[in-house]
Amino acid sequence: MLSSDHIPLLRPAFELGKGKKLFQDNERDILKTVFWQQDTTQSSLVERTRIPQQTMSRLVKSLIGRNVLKNGEQIVGNRGKPAYILEFNGQFAYCIGVSVLLDAISIAILDFSGKVIASSLKPLQDMSIKTVLHESERLADKLITEHSLSADRLLGMGVGISGYFTSTDGKMNTHHKLEDWALVDISKLFSDYFKLPTWVVNDATAAAAGEGMAGVGRNYKNFVYLFISAAFGGGLISNGDILHGTHGNAGELGDMIPPKLYIHPNLEILKRILLKNGVEIDSIYNLQNTFDINWPGVEEWTYKVQDALDFVATACSAILDSQALIIGGHIPRELAEKLIPKIEIYAQFRRGTKRPLPEIVPSSVKQQPVAVGAATLPIRAICL
Known part of the structure; x- marks a missing residue:
């Protein structure tokens, strides 16, 4: 159980109680x-x-x-x-984003203009609620101190976590490695602990939100974010806003792929293929910093996941008519760039032309994409 006498290190800048608005x-x-x-x-x-x-x-x-x-x-x-x-004015306020990963947490701090001030990743052996909250607070406080941020300018907090919402009550059916977080009100856990306004989305939706505000996604009003990480998922941005769906689960691209017909394009499969070829990586979340496109096994992975990516890209293009498909998550940019020319979007050819197809581009948010996206949630909810 969490201690009821916990005194949070962080303080909200604005009184945003029930019925109160920061902006009319x-x-x-x-x-x-x-x-x-x-x-x-x-x-x-x-x-x-x-x-x-x-x-x-x-x-x-x-x-x-x-x-x-x-x-x-x-x-x-x-x-x-x-x-x-x-x-x-970026100095008006700042926001904190927390990503609850499968064996780590990451924190990002954004200023009011959507610029990333700082981010950090911390591996954890214990992903219990108590440990994650405590370590998130310590890591956020460390970044705030290091960057000399004013203690009275904190707007709020966002959280991204792997899973899907079971209803509209804020509870999620989380990844099996996050058993302690399953079917609890995650937003209430964080807001009670930190005494901050808190918003929660799944990890892929968070990453899409971050790309739309702090990455290449800002160039597009409508895009689909292909989230390649420990699992495969996605997030949808429509007219600049997050498309949540009825229960908050819009963009579950992984559920589109029949596992008996296609190999899911995720990094756990890449990790296993690399290990089979004598390349051992400690964590998929640090892969961006250590990846070598010439590793044996990389070509095999791209070949195996190509059909699934063709299928998803074609479906997204046909159903949503988006401007862009952005490949992101924890996939190294170099690997994303290798995939893009191989992805084929099927479309009818009529009178010498196809219907307009989306651009396919790599994400430009390289570090802590879920935490960066989570940090955009207070700005989106309160201001935009």
């Missing part, structure tokens, strides 16, 4: 536009949000005065009048 609806419309459309000026905000000019002037002045927004580059506006590109 009009302010959120402004923030969402400024965040996703990076050439935004006050005058263009009026056109894009339909908020009257006088009201807009007052709201923008207030947001700048509260250090939420700041004036960026000066440009020449209509009729030669100077104007400023509006930007998020």
Whole structure:
């Protein structure tokens, strides 16, 4: 049992109790536009949000005065009048993301603009609730101290964990290696321990959210994230927002692949193939730092998983008509780049052309993708 007298090391910056809002609806419309459309000026905000000019002037002045927004580059506006590109003020607040992995935790800290300040991975032999909460707090406090972050600017916390939601009550059926976390309210566990507003998604959805805010996914309004890690899954981004589905399980791409027909494209299979060829790796979560594309066994793995990736890519393209498929998770970028030219998306050829197909690109969030994505959850929930 967790101690009821635990005093958290971290403190929330803002009182966000039940019914309280940090930003009103009009302010959120402004923030969402400024965040996703990076050439935004006050005058263009009026056109894009339909908020009257006088009201807009007052709201923008207030947001700048509260250090939420700041004036960026000066440009020449209509009729030669100077104007400023509006930007998020990264120093206004920061968020913490926690990734509960199968044999480790990772932590990431993002500033208010979505920039990664710090991230770290810590292997653990004990993945019990008590140990994970305690070690997450210690690691987060260490990063905050190292980067001299203000203790009173913490917006909230996000958590990514392997599993699927069983209903709308926040409980998850977690991976069998995370038995202690199964069918408990994970959001409540973290929020009670840290006394912070907390949001929880599965690991693949978290990684997709992070890619959409801090990675190459920011170039696309709609994309599918192919999460290649200990298992295979995915996350969906629609019009910049996370597509959760009814129970929070949208993007379970692994369930699309019949295991008797296809080999799942995951890194545990790669690990076994490498070991068979005399290459031993300590953890798939550190693979990004040690991977060699010329290792014996890499070619065998890419050949074995190609059919499954063709199937998933074709289904995602046909059903969702996304702009991009982003290959990420804990797969090394070099390996993702090796896979991409091999993936074939099937489409009808009619009148000399196919329907528009998505780009296939590697993720650009290389370190701690789940924790980075989890750290975006408070910003998405409160501001966008």
